[in-house]
Amino acid sequence: MMPEPGSPSTPSTVSPLTLRCASAADVATVTRMHTASWRSAYRGILPDAYLDGNLEAERLQDWAYKLPALVNGDGLALIAEIDGEPLGLACAMNADADGSVLLDQLHVLPAAKGRGLGSALIDAVENWARASDADSMHLLVLSQNAAAIGFYESRGWRRSGMVKAPLGGIIVAAFRYELTL
Numbered sequence: 001m002m003p004e005p006g007s008p009s010t011p012s013t014v015s016p017l018t019l020r021c022a023s024a025a026d027v028a029t030v031t032r033m034h035t036a037s038w039r040s041a042y043r044g045i046l047p048d049a050y051l052d053g054n055l056e057a058e059r060l061q062d063w064a065y066k067l068p069a070l071v072n073g074d075g076l077a078l079i080a081e082i083d084g085e086p087l088g089l090a091c092a093m094n095a096d097a098d099g100s101v102l103l104d105q106l107h108v109l110p111a112a113k114g115r116g117l118g119s120a121l122i123d124a125v126e127n128w129a130r131a132s133d134a135d136s137m138h139l140l141v142l143s144q145n146a147a148a149i150g151f152y153e154s155r156g157w158r159r160s161g162m163v164k165a166p167l168g169g170i171i172v173a174a175f176r177y178e179l180t181l
Contacts, residue, residue, distance in 0.1 A: 017117065019124050022077035022089070024068045029079065029086050037107035042168075045144045050168035066091070074126050075101075080117040082110070087112035091119035092129065092137070099135035100178070101125075104126045108140075118151060130180055136180050143173040152177050 022030060035056040041052060070077040070091055080088035088108035095101050103125055108117045123145075129137055139162065142146045161176040 011126060016082050017115075017120055018081045018084075019078050019120060020081065022067060022071065022079050022091075024071050026077075026079060026086075027060070027063050027067050030067060030077070031063045032088050033086060033089050034059045034063065034105065034107050034110055036109055040110040041145060041148065042142070045142055046168035046172070047170060057138045059144040069082075070114055075104070076125060078124055080121050081108055082112070082115070087115075088117040088121055090125050092125045095129070095132060095134040099133075101129040101132065101134045101137045104137040119155075126179070126181065132181055136178055140174060140176055141176065143175050149175065155179075 038055060038059075039051045067077055069075075070093075075091060075093040077091040078089065079086050080090075087176075089105060090103070090107075091105045093102040093104055103122070106118060106125075108120060108121075137138075138160075138167075139152070139157070141152060143149075143162065148168065157177040157179045159175050160178045162173055163176065164171050164173050166172075
């Protein structure tokens with residue numbers, strides 16, 4: 001069972017997988033996982049120069065701002081571990097005015113894919129969103145990220161739109177997906 005929104009960080013274990021709420025001290029850990037995930041998942045989608053360049057510094061700047069806000073009540077940040085090793089992360093923002101929670105990040109290190117971490121993380125975020133009285137969830141996924149699209153669709157998420165935005169020095173298309181809770 002996940003901690004109630006606003007409760008202290010209490011680990012939840014499904015042996016040997018552990019999900020725990022991230023703390024502000026986890027900035028470097030989540031940055032490392034986020035960077036490694038992007039470098040793997042977005043290879044061939046985003047320019048190599050961007051992925052191999054200052055990506056980690058960019059992600060660190062983002063997480064140094066975002067993670068303390070999540071920890072202080074703006075949402076939820078989870079880390080998935082196996083035998084104490086951080087292998088995945090998820091973060092979600094509190095429900096918006098429409099009652100929809102944004103699943104802002106879901107990343108599993110490439111070597112740990114296929115071990116159920118992504119499913120455990122997304123299940124925990126969905127449970128948290130329900131406990132927070134959200135009506136739905138939404139996310140954006142790059143249109144060329146077939147693996148992520150397949151993962152979300154297999155879990156009942158439905159495409160509801162598309163946006164274009166700059167990322168990595170190019171304009172990318174991202175699909176909006178929604179899930180009714």
